[in-house]
Every structure is written in C-alpha cells, then in structure tokens.
Amino acid sequence: MGLKDDMGTIWVLFRKHWKQFLAIHLAASLLVFAVLGPLLSLVVGWAVLASGDAALTDQDILFYFLSPRGFLLLLFAAALAITVAVFESAANLVAGYRARQSESVGLWRLGRFMLMRLQDLFQLSLRMLLKLVLLTAPFMAVAGFIFFRYLTEFDINYYLQERPPEFWTAGALIVVILLLMAVLLFRMLSGWVLALPLLLLGQGKPGEVLGLSQQLVAGHRRQLMLLLAVWVLVFAGLSALVSAVLDLGAWAAMAMAGSSLERLAWFMGGVVAVWSLLNFFVSLLAGVTLMLGILLLYERLAQDLPAQASRQLALLDAQHDWQVPGRWVLLGLVTLIVVAAFVFLQQFKQLKPEQVPEVMAHRGASWDAPENTLAAIRTAIEQGADWVEIDVQETAEGNVVVMHDRDLMKVAGSPLTAFDAPLVELQAVDIGSWKDPKFSAERVPLFADVLALAKDRIKVNIELKYYGRETRLEERVAALVEQAGMEDQVVIMSLSLPGVRKMQQLRPSWPTGLLASVSLGDLTRLEVDFFAVNARFANRRFVTLAQERERSVLTWTVNDFALMSAMISKGVDGIITDRPGLAKEVIRQHKTLDPYERFLVQLASKFGSRFNIEQ
Incomplete structure (x- = not known):
C-alpha cells in the first residue's frame, strides 16, 4: 500500500x-x-x-x-x-x-x-x-x-x-x-x-x-x-x-x-x-x-x-x-x-476603571536617555513617572553605585567591573555617548546621588544586584536610604530570594519584592509584599490570586501601547517600562475609553493583542 x-x-x-x-x-x-x-x-x-x-x-x-x-x-x-x-x-x-x-x-x-x-x-x-x-x-x-x-x-x-x-x-x-x-x-x-x-x-x-x-x-x-x-x-x-x-x-x-x-x-x-x-x-x-x-x-x-x-x-x-x-x-x-x-x-462587568497602575521608569526613562544615569532619572521625573526603578551594586571600596551589568562593556565598551575598579576609575568612563553624544557627561552615579535627586520628586524601586562578591550590600543600601530620609519613598526587590530575606531581617517594615521571569510552585505564597514578573506570564489568575493574598503585582518590561493596555485590563498594580511618558498617556486614554472600547481592550488582552486597539 x-x-x-x-x-x-x-x-x-x-x-x-x-x-x-x-x-x-x-x-x-x-x-x-x-x-x-x-x-x-x-x-x-x-x-x-x-x-x-x-x-x-x-x-x-x-x-x-x-x-x-x-x-x-x-x-x-x-x-x-x-x-x-x-x-x-x-x-x-x-x-x-x-x-x-x-x-x-x-x-x-x-x-x-x-x-x-x-x-x-x-x-x-x-x-x-x-x-x-x-x-x-x-x-x-x-x-x-x-x-x-x-x-x-x-x-x-x-x-x-x-x-x-x-x-x-x-x-x-x-x-x-x-x-x-x-x-x-x-x-x-x-x-x-x-x-x-x-x-x-x-x-x-x-x-x-x-x-x-x-x-x-x-x-x-x-x-x-x-x-x-x-x-x-x-x-x-x-x-x-x-x-x-x-x-x-x-x-x-x-x-x-x-x-x-x-x-x-x-x-x-x-x-x-x-x-x-x-x-x-x-x-x-x-x-x-x-x-x-x-x-x-x-x-x-x-x-x-x-x-x-x-x-x-x-x-x-x-x-x-x-x-x-x-x-x-x-x-x-x-x-x-x-x-x-x-x-x-x-x-x-468585572472591569474596574478605577484601578490605575503606577508607572515605574525602568532604569530611568531609558528609552530616551542612557539607562541608570541621572539624565534618565531626570527624564523620568519630567515625564511624570510615579517611580524610578534602578539597579544597585556594591564596590570593593564599600560604595553603592547604580549599575545593571557586572561591567561597563554594554554601555561604554569598558571591561571595568563595579567590584574590582576603584570608584574614581568607574566614574571616569563615559556611559552616555552610546545613546547620544549629548549625554557624554553622564557617569556611573552613586546611589546617594540618585536618592538626592529623587527625594520628594519620585519614589525609588531599588533592585539589589548580586554577582557573587557582595559583602554588605543590603546594610549599605538601608543606611543610605535612612541617611536620605527616604524610608517611606522606596521599595526593595531582587532576583535573589535570600537577598530579599536578608533585607526583610534588616528592615522588617520596608516593602520588599521578588523579581521573577519564570517560576515553579505557588509564587503567591512566598512572604514578600510584591512580585515583579515578566509581562508574558502575568495572567489574570495570577494577578487576582496575588492581590487576594495582599501581594502587589508589577510587570516588566512593557514598552508598547497594546501591551500596556492589556496590563491595565488585567489589573496589575504597576507597569515597569522604558517609556514612562507613553505609559502615562496610555493610562490617561484608558480612563476615557467607553465600555465598547474597554471591552475590545479586554479581547486584545485575551487573544494576544490580535486587534489593533491603538486605533
């Protein structure tokens, strides 16, 4: 046959x-x-x-x-x-x-x-x-x-x-x-x-x-x-x-x-x-x-x-x-x-227009300015962000700097690392020109300088970065926040659950959260105040369950209109984005949507943004 x-x-x-x-x-x-x-x-x-x-x-x-x-x-x-x-x-x-x-x-x-x-x-x-x-x-x-x-x-x-x-x-x-x-x-x-x-x-x-x-x-x-x-x-x-x-x-x-x-x-x-x-x-x-x-x-x-x-x-x-x-x-x-x-x-009927997420500028307004720089934070403030999300590392000299990667290769082509290089050498490197020559004066900022710029102007979401050589990162971050008088203007998060727990032991009253891209088990049962999760995995069931257990849900990194609208429809508490200005505009428009348009947003959320809701 x-x-x-x-x-x-x-x-x-x-x-x-x-x-x-x-x-x-x-x-x-x-x-x-x-x-x-x-x-x-x-x-x-x-x-x-x-x-x-x-x-x-x-x-x-x-x-x-x-x-x-x-x-x-x-x-x-x-x-x-x-x-x-x-x-x-x-x-x-x-x-x-x-x-x-x-x-x-x-x-x-x-x-x-x-x-x-x-x-x-x-x-x-x-x-x-x-x-x-x-x-x-x-x-x-x-x-x-x-x-x-x-x-x-x-x-x-x-x-x-x-x-x-x-x-x-x-x-x-x-x-x-x-x-x-x-x-x-x-x-x-x-x-x-x-x-x-x-x-x-x-x-x-x-x-x-x-x-x-x-x-x-x-x-x-x-x-x-x-x-x-x-x-x-x-x-x-x-x-x-x-x-x-x-x-x-x-x-x-x-x-x-x-x-x-x-x-x-x-x-x-x-x-x-x-x-x-x-x-x-x-x-x-x-x-x-x-x-x-x-x-x-x-x-x-x-x-x-x-x-x-x-x-x-x-x-x-x-x-x-x-x-x-x-x-x-x-x-x-x-x-x-x-x-x-x-x-x-x-x-x-379950759509709740009054639930408006807060906007968190990812490493500052990093769409328009170099990430984790004072320029990016100033731009986030200008664009009306509620929070700025930054990454902090510990140096060998005991300083805390704002820096995402373990070295400066991506932003400056320099192999200097936060833990090995003296602060004076780190801050001699131009980390802004890769974005635009007008940012050539930007340098790796001290955490204390970021707090001084942000105080009473924008709240700060601090991500603790761990590359295996930290000694007192949590203690130093806590001390600097208290020196700036910003205890009520910050939250702490990290990919490292042990790091989060150490911060909880040091400052039990401070809000702490876990950053996650993938997970196994019931994430919502972990003893943290919020979760920062990849937007692809932020389904309505997870958001609802977390909120029922008094955990907030932030989603990252949300940079386009349709995905922002979908996150609003799912009821998340915060949107982490490189484009805080756009996020604020999307939220403003979302408030003005009539029931028909909001229903289409819900459909877009369900079917992977098939429908061009931006129109």
Missing part, C-alpha cells in the same frame, strides 16, 4: 468511528483534568516544597534541579508528564486497532485497560527520558563549554547587544552542535514510533519495545518521514485556517454589532465558540490520524513478528460502543455559544 491508500484508510476509519474517538477524547481530557493533571501538579509541587520554599524562580530552578535530589525529582515529574501527554494517544491507538478488526470497544472497558497499562506507560516514558538525557548531555556539555569559553569574560548583555566576533563564533559553534544533536534526536525519536503499539497491542515489555521499534523502522525511514511530513503540512494548514477564522470572525462581529456592547458580546461569544469548536476538531483529528497512521505502519512492519497479542486486550471484548447522538452535538454547540457570550459579559 502507498501513502495515498494509507490516507484513504485513515479517513475511512475516522469517518466510521468518529463518535468513539470523540468519546475517548472527551473522557481522556476529563481524566487528565480531574486526575492525572492534578497528580502531576502535586508531584511538581512536592518537588518544589522539597527545596524548602513554596516556589522557585529563575536560576534557583536550574540550581535545584541540578542537585542530585532535584534531578531525580525532575526525572520522575518529566516521566509522569510524558505519560499524561501520551495517554489519549495510546487510547486512540487501541481503539484504532479494534476498528481495524471491525470491532468497537466500550469506553469503560477501554478506560480499565488503559489504567491497567498506566504503569507500563510510565516505565516506557521513564526509559525514553533517560535515553534522551544520555544522548543530549554530551552535546549540552560541549555547548556549555563553548559558552563559558567565549561568552563569559564580560556581562552577557554586552554580547547580546554588541554581538562582537566571539559572539558569532560561539553562536556558530553552538548552532552546529545543537543541529547535530537535533538530527540524532529526531533519528532516535522517529525510531520509537512503534514502541506504543508494541507495548499495548503485543506482549512487548517497557524495557524491550524501544529497541525493537528501532529495528523495525530501520530501512523504512523514508516511508515514515513521508507520512510525518504530510501529517505536519496538513495540520499546519488547518491550524492556520482556524486562526484566520478567528481574525475574520472577530472583525465581522465588531462590524455587525455596531455600538451595541450586548450584541458585540453575543457575536463574539459565537465567534469564540465556533473557533473553540474548530480547534477542538482539529486537535481531535490530528491526534487520531497520527495514531492511525502509526497503527498502519505497525501492521506493515511487524507482520513478520510472532503473532502474540497482549492478553489484556481480551478485556476489551463484549462491551457496547458509546453512541454520541447528533442532537447532543448540536445542543453542545448552542450551549458553548451561550456560555461564551455570558463569560464575555461577566468579564466586561
């Missing part, structure tokens, strides 16, 4: 048994949502709690999972995640096998069969994971060596911004290493495509099926590659089509609704319901057809193996298929439209 015949067979099987596959999809989704998903969350949460904290952020995640205990917990959690991910695919494979025999399988008996094989699936997932780790570890080690050999002499931000020759050399070498790794990974993963049918349909054991699958696939990779390529192209096209439906439907809904918010809610509810239904169907079709394609390949390549079906397949006999009447599908669609419209209306 050729590819065309296989595609025809797959389509006939899907069309004939689509109700059964739909039932499997719904039941598996419910099981993952109600049981397997929470179990995975519990394992991840337990792994995080084993670290001694309710949550881990950024580099702490890496350091913990590189420890022996953390690595073992990571393997266990990752294997469980793979098991959860393939559970529905495995069920579709078994149902497809029965369909090929012109027999249906009862949903309950299929579920019982799958749960009985759950341990085998987990063991298979764990073995796959270990083999992947063994394959990738040498390549990652070589890539890491190249990185440390070429890209650690200066601060990483210098390499990312200036891209000197060593950046391109290291980048090219790392790309070659990763491409080679990707080729071997793809070869290994593609060789495992028959592992599931060998495990579930035959009597293969988790320790045997990976090797046996590679033996069967060897010599037939071209056939496999063609099957996978066609599958990817078809469903990439369908996904793009579904995305276009949302775009066109949204604009049509806005055009038909006119100025009526209620009509807009109902029309958008219908559009989102249809879009969700199409996404659901494409997801169902993609998952089922891939498994059916693998099943046909298994039947063809494993036909010379001894015919020994799994004894547990007998559990699938003597059970009626679950029928899904068409009227229930129609009722489900109508219900989905009504619920979607209701949700849109409720979210509109």
Whole structure:
C-alpha cells in the first residue's frame, strides 16, 4: 500500500468511528483534568516544597534541579508528564486497532485497560527520558563549554547587544552542535514510533519495545518521514485556517454589532465558540490520524513478528460502543455559544476603571536617555513617572553605585567591573555617548546621588544586584536610604530570594519584592509584599490570586501601547517600562475609553493583542 491508500484508510476509519474517538477524547481530557493533571501538579509541587520554599524562580530552578535530589525529582515529574501527554494517544491507538478488526470497544472497558497499562506507560516514558538525557548531555556539555569559553569574560548583555566576533563564533559553534544533536534526536525519536503499539497491542515489555521499534523502522525511514511530513503540512494548514477564522470572525462581529456592547458580546461569544469548536476538531483529528497512521505502519512492519497479542486486550471484548447522538452535538454547540457570550459579559462587568497602575521608569526613562544615569532619572521625573526603578551594586571600596551589568562593556565598551575598579576609575568612563553624544557627561552615579535627586520628586524601586562578591550590600543600601530620609519613598526587590530575606531581617517594615521571569510552585505564597514578573506570564489568575493574598503585582518590561493596555485590563498594580511618558498617556486614554472600547481592550488582552486597539 502507498501513502495515498494509507490516507484513504485513515479517513475511512475516522469517518466510521468518529463518535468513539470523540468519546475517548472527551473522557481522556476529563481524566487528565480531574486526575492525572492534578497528580502531576502535586508531584511538581512536592518537588518544589522539597527545596524548602513554596516556589522557585529563575536560576534557583536550574540550581535545584541540578542537585542530585532535584534531578531525580525532575526525572520522575518529566516521566509522569510524558505519560499524561501520551495517554489519549495510546487510547486512540487501541481503539484504532479494534476498528481495524471491525470491532468497537466500550469506553469503560477501554478506560480499565488503559489504567491497567498506566504503569507500563510510565516505565516506557521513564526509559525514553533517560535515553534522551544520555544522548543530549554530551552535546549540552560541549555547548556549555563553548559558552563559558567565549561568552563569559564580560556581562552577557554586552554580547547580546554588541554581538562582537566571539559572539558569532560561539553562536556558530553552538548552532552546529545543537543541529547535530537535533538530527540524532529526531533519528532516535522517529525510531520509537512503534514502541506504543508494541507495548499495548503485543506482549512487548517497557524495557524491550524501544529497541525493537528501532529495528523495525530501520530501512523504512523514508516511508515514515513521508507520512510525518504530510501529517505536519496538513495540520499546519488547518491550524492556520482556524486562526484566520478567528481574525475574520472577530472583525465581522465588531462590524455587525455596531455600538451595541450586548450584541458585540453575543457575536463574539459565537465567534469564540465556533473557533473553540474548530480547534477542538482539529486537535481531535490530528491526534487520531497520527495514531492511525502509526497503527498502519505497525501492521506493515511487524507482520513478520510472532503473532502474540497482549492478553489484556481480551478485556476489551463484549462491551457496547458509546453512541454520541447528533442532537447532543448540536445542543453542545448552542450551549458553548451561550456560555461564551455570558463569560464575555461577566468579564466586561468585572472591569474596574478605577484601578490605575503606577508607572515605574525602568532604569530611568531609558528609552530616551542612557539607562541608570541621572539624565534618565531626570527624564523620568519630567515625564511624570510615579517611580524610578534602578539597579544597585556594591564596590570593593564599600560604595553603592547604580549599575545593571557586572561591567561597563554594554554601555561604554569598558571591561571595568563595579567590584574590582576603584570608584574614581568607574566614574571616569563615559556611559552616555552610546545613546547620544549629548549625554557624554553622564557617569556611573552613586546611589546617594540618585536618592538626592529623587527625594520628594519620585519614589525609588531599588533592585539589589548580586554577582557573587557582595559583602554588605543590603546594610549599605538601608543606611543610605535612612541617611536620605527616604524610608517611606522606596521599595526593595531582587532576583535573589535570600537577598530579599536578608533585607526583610534588616528592615522588617520596608516593602520588599521578588523579581521573577519564570517560576515553579505557588509564587503567591512566598512572604514578600510584591512580585515583579515578566509581562508574558502575568495572567489574570495570577494577578487576582496575588492581590487576594495582599501581594502587589508589577510587570516588566512593557514598552508598547497594546501591551500596556492589556496590563491595565488585567489589573496589575504597576507597569515597569522604558517609556514612562507613553505609559502615562496610555493610562490617561484608558480612563476615557467607553465600555465598547474597554471591552475590545479586554479581547486584545485575551487573544494576544490580535486587534489593533491603538486605533
């Protein structure tokens, strides 16, 4: 049989048994949502709690999972995640096998069969994971060596911004290493495509099926590659089509609704319901057809193996298929439209225009002036920012300077570091001309000078920077703030949770916050006053939960109109931006939006700023 015949067979099987596959999809989704998903969350949460904290952020995640205990917990959690991910695919494979025999399988008996094989699936997932780790570890080690050999002499931000020759050399070498790794990974993963049918349909054991699958696939990779390529192209096209439906439907809904918010809610509810239904169907079709394609390949390549079906397949006999009447599908669609419209209306009612976030100038108004300079802070004051966010480091002489990177390479091309260079040498370097020659007089400012400029004019968000050689940074920062009489005009934050906790011990009444880009666990349970999180991860649920627990939420770095509007709609307490003037203007405009326009902002927030709300 050729590819065309296989595609025809797959389509006939899907069309004939689509109700059964739909039932499997719904039941598996419910099981993952109600049981397997929470179990995975519990394992991840337990792994995080084993670290001694309710949550881990950024580099702490890496350091913990590189420890022996953390690595073992990571393997266990990752294997469980793979098991959860393939559970529905495995069920579709078994149902497809029965369909090929012109027999249906009862949903309950299929579920019982799958749960009985759950341990085998987990063991298979764990073995796959270990083999992947063994394959990738040498390549990652070589890539890491190249990185440390070429890209650690200066601060990483210098390499990312200036891209000197060593950046391109290291980048090219790392790309070659990763491409080679990707080729071997793809070869290994593609060789495992028959592992599931060998495990579930035959009597293969988790320790045997990976090797046996590679033996069967060897010599037939071209056939496999063609099957996978066609599958990817078809469903990439369908996904793009579904995305276009949302775009066109949204604009049509806005055009038909006119100025009526209620009509807009109902029309958008219908559009989102249809879009969700199409996404659901494409997801169902993609998952089922891939498994059916693998099943046909298994039947063809494993036909010379001894015919020994799994004894547990007998559990699938003597059970009626679950029928899904068409009227229930129609009722489900109508219900989905009504619920979607209701949700849109409720979210509109929950919008609170009186909640206005404060604007924090990121390293000063660094869009218009060189970062962390007195000029940037003066510009932030002129643009009406509520706060200025600055970075502070400790020098070997015991001074505290305002400086982000560990050296001056990015802003001045100078290798001087805060801890190694005398203050007089640091302040001899021009750190403004890279932005504009008119800033040539700008120098690395003392923290005390920034406080003097900001006092009673703008509040200061102080980020403590740690590069491994600090001795009394927290004490010195606290003393300088008190000398300036600005205890009620500052907050302290850092990427380092130990640093935040040390400041809490020194000054328990001062507001302190944790800076985070990624996290594991329940971040909102950490004992801090606020979180400064990457705007990409500031979803409404996190913002609401944090505020319910009396933690404020700041988001960074928010520099465009649409994202600022989205953050306002999500109810964040502060926006950290390089463009405080623009942020103030966006907030002013947001206050004047009528309900219709504010509803569109909410939609933009939900759908990734698809709609040009700036208009």
